[in-house]
Structures are given as C-alpha cells and as structure tokens.
Amino acid sequence: SQQGEEDPQALSIQEGENATMNCSYKTSINNLQWYRQNSGRGLVHLILIRSNEREKHSGRLRVTLDTSKKSSSLLITASRAADTASYFCATDKGRDYKLSFGAGTTVTVRA
C-alpha cells in the first residue's frame, strides 16, 4: 500500500501566487522527498528532507516536515506557468532506499 497521501488532489492558481500542498504518511520514515512530473514525462527530483530536519529551501521551494504529525508540506512561491505539473511526495525507511510514493497533487498555474 502507498505510504504517502497528498492533499489537495488538484490545485489551480494564478501566475505569481503561491501554491501549497501537503503530504501525510503512515509509518516512521528516514527521509522524505518531493518529485515533479510534467505531463507525459518521468519524475524529476526536487528536494529531500531528512527526518531530523524541520525545514528546507531550494530556490522557490520550501519544504517542511513535522514527524510528530507524520506530515510534510511543499510551498512553491511566485508560481509560473512552467510549474504546472503533478507533485509527488516519496518516503523511505532507510533500510534499502526503496521509495513509497503518494498519489500526487496536480497543480495548474493560470496565466
């Protein structure tokens, strides 16, 4: 069964606005990653946050992790049309580097 669940399933925003999506997971993890998938393409790694970290930034991306609530959020600031994609969280338990993916949030950025 899939470990992560993203919320919302879909999000539509205006260019320049911020987009926030959440990921909840069921069991303890070692690390959590976020990936982006453009329509019809493979996934691209965005950012990794370790279980002992609470917040991480990369460019316009901000990821938070709350292990007590078993949840993470991904914030994309000042969104652009090119940010239109599906976003997936993925978790691992550290033993064998296998990732468990959520079902994803589809983000549409309107011009």
Place this chain on the structure above:
Amino acid sequence: NAGVTQTPKFQVLKTGQSMTLQCAQDMNHNSMYWYRQDPGMGLRLIYYSASEGTTDKGEVPNGYNVSRLNKREFSLRLESAAPSQTSVYFCASSGVAGALLEQFFGPGTRLTVL
C-alpha cells in the same frame, strides 16, 4: 550523458503475449527500479535491484520478472500479458555516494494490453 533510457516508448500487446521492457543508465548508479503508474495514482514499485547481481520484489511483483544484466541495464519482462498490466512503466536509478536516495527516472513506456 543520456541519463536513464527506456525502450520501447509505446507498445500494444494482446492478452497472453510476452515482452521485455529495456532500461539502461549511464550514471554509474548502483541501484535500479521498475515502477508502474496508473491513472490518478502515484508510482508503485514492481521490482528493484539494489546492486548488480541482486533483485528483490517490490509492492506489485506478480506477473513480472526482472534481470539485472549488468550495472547499466535492468530489464522487466511480462511473460503473459494481462489487461490489468496496462499502465505506464518507469525505470529509475540511484546510488551515487552522498546522494543515495535521489532517483533519476526514464521517460516511461506506455503499455496497452488488449
């Protein structure tokens, strides 16, 4: 560098036919993975190979077999295709020291089983 390549890009099979999906990576990664993605769902792990010479089952291995041919190549075989195997298949690799967990994905193979 080509990264992760997959062949074919598209395939249509009839129920009961067999086929092999090919995957190769040129990043000297140790680990390779096969996933399937169904509409509205995330990726589910079929099989993985943590290192050359080893393979292990993932979440949904039934109906599939794999071969880690060498460090670069990891193939996925459907021995007797079923309509339930209609999906998009992604190969991924990872395993550079210091970045063991980031996975690099191929472009996918879109498989339809009639």
